[in-house]
Amino acid sequence: MGTSWKHWIMALLLGSAAALAGAQQPASAPAASMPVNPAVQSAQPLSNIVSENVFDLKKRDLAKEAKDQAARRTTQPGNNAPVWREVNSDQAHYASIPGLEAGVLIQRTGQKWRLFRNGVITVWGGWLVVLVPLLILGVFLWRGPIRLKEAPTGRVIERFTPTERYVHWTMAISFVTLGVSGIIMLWGKHFLLPVMGHQLFGWLTYVLKNLHNLLGPLFTVSIIVAFVIWVRDNLPRSGDLKWLLTLGGMFSSEHGAEVPSHRFNAGEKIWFWVGMVMLGLVLSVSGWMLDRIVPGVDYYRSTMQLGEIIHAIAAVGIICLSLVHIYVGTIGMEGAYRAMREGYVDETWAKEHHELWYDDVKAGKIPAQRSQPPAARPSEQPAKL
Numbered sequence: 001m002g003t004s005w006k007h008w009i010m011a012l013l014l015g016s017a018a019a020l021a022g023a024q025q026p027a028s029a030p031a032a033s034m035p036v037n038p039a040v041q042s043a044q045p046l047s048n049i050v051s052e053n054v055f056d057l058k059k060r061d062l063a064k065e066a067k068d069q070a071a072r073r074t075t076q077p078g079n080n081a082p083v084w085r086e087v088n089s090d091q092a093h094y095a096s097i098p099g100l101e102a103g104v105l106i107q108r109t110g111q112k113w114r115l116f117r118n119g120v121i122t123v124w125g126g127w128l129v130v131l132v133p134l135l136i137l138g139v140f141l142w143r144g145p146i147r148l149k150e151a152p153t154g155r156v157i158e159r160f161t162p163t164e165r166y167v168h169w170t171m172a173i174s175f176v177t178l179g180v181s182g183i184i185m186l187w188g189k190h191f192l193l194p195v196m197g198h199q200l201f202g203w204l205t206y207v208l209k210n211l212h213n214l215l216g217p218l219f220t221v222s223i224i225v226a227f228v229i230w231v232r233d234n235l236p237r238s239g240d241l242k243w244l245l246t247l248g249g250m251f252s253s254e255h256g257a258e259v260p261s262h263r264f265n266a267g268e269k270i271w272f273w274v275g276m277v278m279l280g281l282v283l284s285v286s287g288w289m290l291d292r293i294v295p296g297v298d299y300y301r302s303t304m305q306l307g308e309i310i311h312a313i314a315a316v317g318i319i320c321l322s323l324v325h326i327y328v329g330t331i332g333m334e335g336a337y338r339a340m341r342e343g344y345v346d347e348t349w350a351k352e353h354h355e356l357w358y359d360d361v362k363a364g365k366i367p368a369q370r371s372q373p374p375a376a377r378p379s380e381q382p383a384k385l
């Protein structure tokens with residue numbers, strides 16, 4: 001009885017028939033001597049990740065095993081369990097094929113990796129990837145988009161030069177393609193396979209996997225260039241802490257009372273350092289390992305398994321953060337998307353969202369136009385300061 005409620009909670013969380021089946025089993029545990037074969041265990045998150053502590057290993061009675069096996073050979077002719085036990089013990093045997101670990105037919109950690117990927121990561125990561133957009137939708141319905149309080153002046157300031165925009169969109173387009181293909185590779189069999197069927201889904205994942213492998217290095221290069229061009233404006237400055245503590249004034253009773261910030265506010269700086277730099281680099285390094293293009297590395301199966309786990313966890317993290325960034329950069333804030341599409345913001349936007357940056361532009365410390373001026377726009381003139 002003691003464990004059955006846990007099984008029910010697990011079953012509710014996972015929708016797993018296997019977990020429910022576990023709940024209906026009699027309370028008596030299987031005999032301690034019965035070998036547990038991980039390959040036939042239900043894939044319940046965490047429950048199958050067992051310790052490899054040397055003190056946990058049972059002492060083997062080799063004489064008894066030999067006697068039992070001799071007895072089994074008479075009742076079950078053809079039974080050669082000892083051979084398969086050897087095969088399933090991570091030992092390297094002779095193989096004529098060259099290559100790392102070619103002599104290891106079954107690598108047992110592979111089963112643990114599979115259970116972790118297809119249980120812990122898909123279940124908990126899946127919840128996060130579903131809950132974060134719901135949370136964002138909640139904020140959108142509650143607060144609505146952040147609109148300008150004053151009317152636009154018609155005078156504009158250059159916020160991003162064409163180089164900055166090319167780099168940003170290379171990063172964004174490669175990231176979104178990598179994210180969508182990654183999601184389909186990780187969860188597609190649960191939501192696309194039943195709709196598409198095996199043949200189409202097989203082709204789709206084959207194409208997406210190769211696209212994913214090719215675009216990964218482009219994403220890495222784009223984040224390195226973005227780092228170089230934006231690091232200066234993302235260094236911590238006074239006022240960032242206040243912005244963070246009040247979340248930029250988002251929850252202030254005075255609707256839209258924003259804490260003044262320089263070119264990038266503390267929220268953007270967190271996205272820069274945690275999302276783009278930290279998670280982007282972890283994702284890149286593990287991705288290059290999975291692509292097997294890092295020179296001098298011995299690509300054991302365990303190297304790939306560890307690389308995949310790190311890659312998937314970093315991917316879930318950056319996808320969740322990017323959803324917040326994409327929301328604020330599109331429907332969440334009036335005028336933000338235009339800044340990155342066209343490169344310009346209205347003076348009112350600059351004053352309301354990045355007042356200290358606006359003051360610096362007004363004081364002539366930062367030029368209002370940093371790149372070659374665009375061809376005259378019909379509706380707007382470059383800022384006259």
Ligand code: HEM
Binds near residue numbers: 322
């Ligand atoms: C479709 C996806 C995306 C959209 C719509 C989008 C939109 C935007 C917009 C509108 C801005 C300007 C914000 C401002 O003026 O302050 C911006 C800035 C920025 N974006 Fe994106 N973005 C996307 C994806 C990405 C991705 C994938 C990354 C990096 C992995 C990224 C990294 C940045 C950075 C670093 C900045 C400069 C602000 C800062 O340093 O924090 N963006 N984005």
